[in-house]
Amino acid sequence: MIGIIDYDAGNIRSVVNALNRLGVPHFVSNDRKELSKASKIILPGVGEARSAMDSLRAVKLDQWLKEQTVPFLGICLGMQVLFDHSTERDTPCLGVIGGTIQLFQRTSAAPKVPHMGWNTVTLAGKTPLFNGIRSDEYFYFVHSYYAPLVRAVIGTTEYGTIFTSAAHQDNFYGVQFHPEKSGEAGLHLLKNFVELC
Amino acid sequence: MLTKRIIPCLDVKNGRTVKGTNFLDLRDAGDPVELAARYSDEGADELVFLDISATLEGRKTFLNMVERVAEAIQIPFTVGGGISTVEDISRALGAGADKVSLNSAVLARPQFIDEASKQVGAQAVVAAIDVKRSGSGWAVWTKAGTEPTGLDALSWASEAVRRGAGELLVTSMDRDGTTSGYDTDLLLQLSEIISVPVIASGGAGKMEHLRDAIAVGRADAVLAASIFHYKTIEIRELKQYLRLNNIPVRL
Numbered sequence: 001m002i003g004i005i006d007y008d009a010g011n012i013r014s015v016v017n018a019l020n021r022l023g024v025p026h027f028v029s030n031d032r033k034e035l036s037k038a039s040k041i042i043l044p045g046v047g048e049a050r051s052a053m054d055s056l057r058a059v060k061l062d063q064w065l066k067e068q069t070v071p072f073l074g075i076c077l078g079m080q081v082l083f084d085h086s087t088e089r090d091t092p093c094l095g096v097i098g099g100t101i102q103l104f105q106r107t108s109a110a111p112k113v114p115h116m117g118w119n120t121v122t123l124a125g126k127t128p129l130f131n132g133i134r135s136d137e138y139f140y141f142v143h144s145y146y147a148p149l150v151r152a153v154i155g156t157t158e159y160g161t162i163f164t165s166a167a168h169q170d171n172f173y174g175v176q177f178h179p180e181k182s183g184e185a186g187l188h189l190l191k192n193f194v195e196l197c
Numbered sequence: 198m199l200t201k202r203i204i205p206c207l208d209v210k211n212g213r214t215v216k217g218t219n220f221l222d223l224r225d226a227g228d229p230v231e232l233a234a235r236y237s238d239e240g241a242d243e244l245v246f247l248d249i250s251a252t253l254e255g256r257k258t259f260l261n262m263v264e265r266v267a268e269a270i271q272i273p274f275t276v277g278g279g280i281s282t283v284e285d286i287s288r289a290l291g292a293g294a295d296k297v298s299l300n301s302a303v304l305a306r307p308q309f310i311d312e313a314s315k316q317v318g319a320q321a322v323v324a325a326i327d328v329k330r331s332g333s334g335w336a337v338w339t340k341a342g343t344e345p346t347g348l349d350a351l352s353w354a355s356e357a358v359r360r361g362a363g364e365l366l367v368t369s370m371d372r373d374g375t376t377s378g379y380d381t382d383l384l385l386q387l388s389e390i391i392s393v394p395v396i397a398s399g400g401a402g403k404m405e406h407l408r409d410a411i412a413v414g415r416a417d418a419v420l421a422a423s424i425f426h427y428k429t430i431e432i433r434e435l436k437q438y439l440r441l442n443n444i445p446v447r448l
Contacts, residue, residue, distance in 0.1 A: 011290070011295065013267060013290075013291065013292075013293045014267065014293065014295070017267055017268050017271075017293060018271060020268070021268075021271070046318060046320065046321070047318045048318065106392065110199075111392075112392060112393055112394050112417060113392065113393070114319070114320055114363060114393070114394075115199065116320065116363070116364065116394050116417075117199050117200060117201075117202050117242065117243075117394070117417070117418070118199070118200045118202065118242055118447040119198065119199045119200065120198065138200065138447040140272070140273060141199075142273075142320045143320075144320075158198065159199055178273075180271065181271060181272060181273045181295065182271065182272075183237065183271050183272055184271075186271060187271060
């Protein structure tokens with residue numbers, strides 16, 4: 001069973017719909033006991049880092065998350081909170097992955113913030129999460145803050161700067177884009193995650 | 198590289214897709230869920246659904262349709278039409294929409310943009326603006342384009358972004374339904390002052406029009422309805438054409 005964490009910071013409905021489409025059993029919860037029974041965990045997330053961390057702390061999931069050994073997938077803000085720190089309201093995050101989340105600077109190559117729409121993910125290194133997915137496949141993004149290039153990088157995207165759009169550290173995976181909104185390629189990635197051992 | 202988005206728009210009345218000319222004269226264009234699935238398969242990047250039902254019953258049907266759309270497709274979609282409270286927004290996003298489009302309600306009470314943005318985040322708040330040429334500029338109209346507001350389009354667009362809109366959907370009422378091309382002057386002027394993505398709407402008739410909205414008007418996305426509903430233009434063919442014209446698209 002896949003446990004989807006509900007912490008008032010995500011469009012959970014889309015993730016649920018995507019898993020239904022794949023025919024994968026899942027449940028939604030913010031309870032540690034319940035979530036401990038999950039064989040894999042998804043942390044969705046839309047919104048803002050400080051409130052997301054506050055919400056995780058309020059249900060005592062912040063420490064608990066770091067101790068998990070089952071495959072874990074953070075999506076969008078759910079990936080950003082895996083890092084050490086976010087400059088969004090100067091927020092200390094979970095620290096599973098080293099690095100600081102930054103705000104996009106508007107430039108001629110990236111004139112609009114948020115970075116919104118379909119962009120390519122260039123694969124960096126081998127990872128089961130992207131099994132059967134070509135490098136430079138398109139995924140749907142919507143975010144104003146980004147992860148810098150770090151050791152855990154498995155996919156990069158360019159928007160004014162080259163940033164980490166997918167990361168992998170031990171059992172923790174994170175993607176900045178929304179696989180649940182990225183058509184067939186996104187479903188493929190979720191299927192890969194579901195099939196991880 | 199970030200691609201330009203192609204966005205089919207579905208006007209929905211009592212559960213059916215309709216399309217009018219200059220905001221009037223509605224014609225039936227099919228089941229919205231079927232159309233949504235077709236567009237998603239053909240490579241649409243995003244969808245917009247506008248509820249133009251006037252009755253309570255029609256609104257319930259619309260929310261039910263939003264749920265079915267969310268189950269049927271895996272691309273982002275926006276819903277709008279008659280959204281005037283934070284509860285309306287919660288219902289729409291709860292049914293599975295990714296963004297809401299706000300129009301008359303925020304013209305009546307601009308503070309509603311701040312409230313919406315604070316509650317669900319700027320990325321989920323689209324300010325829809327219906328404009329008509331007026332002298333050397335553009336005027337904002339409200340209530341589905343039936344009443345002038347006296348507001349200047351460029352200053353209202355800036356205010357909407359300042360208040361927390363994450364995206365603008367700008368419809369030229371002069372061009373809507375005419376198939377004579379987007380108002381690229383309007384788009385270009387907006388692109389110079391607006392820091393969030395702009396979706397061009399109103400006037401698409403042939404592929405050159407969509408190219409020009411992006412290449413000349415610097416729009417981030419182009420929205421169209423009838424050319425897609427009636428298959429005047431196929432999305433894949435359009436994207437190939439845009440790519441040949443050096444516009445980045447997802448293919």
